[in-house]
Amino acid sequence: MPNITFSSPLHKDKTVYAVAGSLTKTVLSLAKENHIPIDFGCENGECSTCLVKVTNLSNKGPMGGPLTDREISVLKSSGKITKDQIEAMKVDDTVHTSWRLACQMVLRDEDLLIEYPSK
Numbered sequence: 716m717p718n719i720t721f722s723s724p725l726h727k728d729k730t731v732y733a734v735a736g737s738l739t740k741t742v743l744s745l746a747k748e749n750h751i752p753i754d755f756g757c758e759n760g761e762c763s764t765c766l767v768k769v770t771n772l773s774n775k776g777p778m779g780g781p782l783t784d785r786e787i788s789v790l791k792s793s794g795k796i797t798k799d800q801i802e803a804m805k806v807d808d809t810v811h812t813s814w815r816l817a818c819q820m821v822l823r824d825e826d827l828l829i830e831y832p833s834k
Contacts, residue, residue: 717773718826721751725833733822742767742779742829743817753831758818760785763793765817773826780821782810790814
């Protein structure tokens, strides 16, 4: 089971244990279950309200599940991923950005630091 640490400038860091392997368990759903105040809007990967910065702490390979097409589109329009990074992901099937949408990122068996803004 991976340890997921949520960090924000306005809130105390909180580490929770996650169950890896679920095809539907997202960072946002884990945050909501544990009362971590990540802002969100549409929950469909279209608005970028739940944008978070992710750091892999376990160095176990790829970071989270692959980016969805919606996530790629939103990250590209917000300048958080480049065309070259998108092309590299298609070749080596690895996430090439630390920016993710919490509502789209599916957890894997890896320890992560999730940094999110607070209002």
